[in-house]
Amino acid sequence: MFPADEFTAKMGLAAAAEQCLIYVDCFYHLYYQAQVEINDSTRNTTNYRASPYCKLRFKDQDAKGHVMGKFRLTQHLLGTVSVLGLTLGSGAMAQQLPEELPLEIQGEEFLGTVELGQGKREVQVGTAVPITVINQEEIDDRQAGTIAELIDSVPGVSLVNGSRPEGSGINIRGFGANGTYGTDQKVAIVIDGATTGSEEIYRIGTQLFTDPALYKSVSVIRGTVGSYEWGSGIVGGVVKLDTKDASDFTGGKVGLRLHQLLGYTSNGEGYHSSSIIAWQPMENLEVLLNYTKRDTDSYKDGDGNLVRNTSTEPYSGLAKIRYTFGDANEHGLTFAYQQTYSDEFDSPYDQFNQVNFGNVNRSTESKVATLKYEYNPVGNDLVDLTVQYSYSDIYIESEPTNPGGFADYLLDGDHDYSIDKLTVKNAMYFQTGAISHDLRFGVELISKDRLESQVSPTSGSVSVPGGKDERVALFLIDEIGLGNNWTITPALRWEDQKITGSDTYAGDRYDNSALMGGISARYEFDTGLALFASAAYTENLPILDDLSVASRMTQPEKSQTFELGASYVAGDVFADGDSLQVKANLFATDLWDITSYSGINTVDSQGAELELTYAMDNGLYVDLNAAYGDYEANGSSPWSNAPANSARLTVGKRINEAWDLSWEQVVAENGNNNYGGYGISNLRATYRPQNGMLAGAELRLGIENAFDRAYQPNLATQLAAGRNIKLSVSKTF
Known part of the structure; x- marks a missing residue:
């Protein structure tokens, strides 16, 4: 078996990304996640361009619509890992591999599926920005009646x-809403890129x-x-x-x-x-x-x-x-x-x-x-x-x-x-x-x-x-x-x-x-x-x-x-x-x-x-x-x-x-x-x-x-x- 870290070391990170099939639901320290560009402060790693030899499969269908765009590869382990497979040289994918692949890896088979534990919430360890992301699963799990009840679980x-939405507000690090005014202008609310409040x-x-x-x-x-x-x-x-998005339910x-x-x-x-x-x-x-x-x-x-x-x-x-x-x-x-x-x-x-x-x-x-x-x-x-x-x-x-x-x-x-x-x-x-x-x-x-x-x-x-x-x-x-x-x-x-x-x-x-x-x-x-x-x-x-x-x-x-x-x-x-x-x-x-x-x-x-x-x-x-x-x-x-x-x-x-x-x-x-x-x-x-x-x-x-x-x-x-x-x-x- 050809280890994934040795594979990327021999081929280079970009080449490895372009010549493998990556199932993306998570990533592990010996493997790599392809992550769609989100254009926000969480981006912190190197970009590489997708190719015909790289296919991405996302739970988040919002990512699917941008599959032809940029994605980035990181070597960070994320604790909310569930399943990741790295496939080489098997089935239809093997037929699509280019002839210029190094000989030492052309015959490689399925590298295996890594089953890892998954917590309620992923910690954003790959950035200096103090950011917390609450995904769809946690939104459903908490059954919150208001946005305020949902984000109350974030530190700070x-x-x-x-x-209830009337008469409620949020305070982050001592600023935001208080009992006299609904806001003090020091917390921004952004919905789909629109500023509101x-x-x-x-x-x-x-x-x-x-x-x-x-x-x-x-x-x-x-x-x-x-x-x-x-x-x-x-x-x-x-x-x-x-x-x-509709594709969250239709699966694209x-x-x-x-x-x-x-x-x-x-x-x-x-x-x-x-x-x-x-x-x-x-x-x-x-x-x-x-x-x-x-x-x-x-x-x-x-x-x-x-x-x-x-x-x-x-x-x-x-x-x-x-x-x-x-x-x-x-x-x-x-x-x-x-x-x-x-x-x-x-x-x-x-x-x-x-x-x-x-x-x-x-x-x-x-x-x-x-x-x-x-x-x-x-x-x-x-x-x-x-x-x-x-x-x-x-x-x-x-x-x-x-x-x-x-x-x-x-x-x-x-x-x-x-x-x-x-x-x-x-x-x-x-x-x-x-x-x-x-x-x-x-x-x-x-x-x-x-x-x-x-x-x-x-x-x-x-x-x-x-x-x-x-x-x-x-x-x-x-x-x-x-x-x-x-x-x-x-x-x-x-x-x-x-x-x-x-x-x-x-x-x-x-x-x-x-x-x-x-x-x-x-x-x-x-x-x-x-x-x-x-x-x-x-x-x-x-x-x-x-x-x-x-x-x-x-x-x-x-x-x-x-x-x-x-x-x-x-x-x-x-x-x-x-x-x-x-x-x-x-x-x-x-x-x-x-x-x-x-x-x-x-x-x-x-x-x-x-x-x-x-x-x-x-x-x-x-x-x-x-x-x-x-x-x-x-x-x-x-x-x-x-x-x-x-x-x-x-x-x-x-x-x-x-x-x-x-x-x-x-x-x-x-x-x-x-x-x-x-x-x-x-x-x-x-x-x-x-x-x-x-x-x-x-x-x-x-x-x-x-x-x-x-x-x-x-x-x-x-x-x-x-x-x-x-x-x-x-x-x-």
Whole structure:
């Protein structure tokens, strides 16, 4: 048998890739994974071009559409490995092998299938960027009712409530949503490349007003260093969501598939349904329609008390069309449109349930539309072009249920925020001598419009100033490979801004610009150990919400972040066929010239984050993540938005292809709001029948807060739900 590592050593990595059949579901340290170019901050390895002798088979069908494009090969072991086969000289493939193959390998047979363990979540060990990716399997497994509930499992991420899309938000490393405003502009939400989310709205949270059933993956970038492609002023991080495609269900084959999911939650007597039509009339044309509906009453806490005003009844829809054309399908057009809507009747104006301003009837509607053109010609490493127009809008209509109160002008105020964005970007791979460059650069034109609202009839003060925020942005990220060990990644972003007021502030105009940037360095040893460090600087340019304070309109908030960390991957650590991935990083962030928070001039934070997964080939797996932080405002005062230190441990067992059983323990220390520390247990079971009339179905049972603990997370404004039994069944027909 010809070992894979010796094979690549003799032929060279590129030649090995081009003259073998690679089954891609995972990769191992003696073998190699072909990974489609994703054009985001996780890319860190050398590109090679596909050839007729290299065929890729992906679980992720989104990758399949780009099979003729770039892919890269890495020598890193990933713990979420399931099956990899490397085939040479057998069957039809052997007949296609070129005559110029070296004689010593022309007669080689199947190299074998490596069965490795698989954890719940892959640790992103191949990059200096602190990023966590939640894939479709984990989205399904968690049965989360909101995006906030789903990403709460990421280290460094904390929730402000989260059981419903209204009045909930996320906090990353102490920045993002809080109990007063739905966002502080320091966490970016990106859906299919579209920027969404409103500016600061008093006592209303709309940061993540969408449904998890629309998405196949969610990526969370923590900190600033990986954010320059997505925006400016990002201190907490980026939440990047990618919607489902029809080919995820058709498998890339011509035909029509129907997917139905039905779910139930015991706490709040809730139900939800998600119906998908996936149609692929031709191999290069796919159409997807998704309708998702949720209906849940107010839940009870661990003491059995009803937590009022926590009911929700949103519905969401997604339509998506993708068409590829050209001799090698090098051109692609994708249109996607999604909408989420909910009504609230006689509900508190304050969605965080802290201050009684009175009750309202309120409807909330979120829309996101994208139109994307892609051009990735075969044989040209210098062109991987994307041109995308996106539009997002959040509209909130509100009226008081009992007019005549002191705050009627707040209760009767409508909100409308829209963002138009045109992005043109290109990715290229080239070499300058012994140095390789994986370069991404682009230009963005951004226009944010905001409706003036909530004008006091007595003082004339405006709570929600209206106007337009227009920006031009340039960004560049270059992943520079030096030999087989070093990766140096400088990144730059420049933005020019023009803000013009409307209505009360008509005629006001402010111009600002900023140059931001960072650099990361990563060194990978041959042993699987890697060390990395980064430094990043960003500026949060003034926002429309501050038009009422002229001095703030020329004062951007400034931030710098330094990070230091290490990762390690290995196989056969404690037993044959096991795999281990671990990544740890330290960070220090300074924020100054602050305008987002009253009475706060500086925020200093230091912390540590840990992600680990260990899996055995008998199906046993262990996942661990933890976050620790120390946060100060104005040099000595506790930072009110600081998350509590926390950790999450999952122990599970996969039994053949049918069962996945796991126990998850979540613990958190007492935070600065003194709600107390807590520990809760979550149990999950997934059953996939392998034969009979239910073959192909997926049945899931989850028991969250299994011991019915009464607790309140540090940043939440209400007690969390008590024991909640979740059931769901899904099947593709």
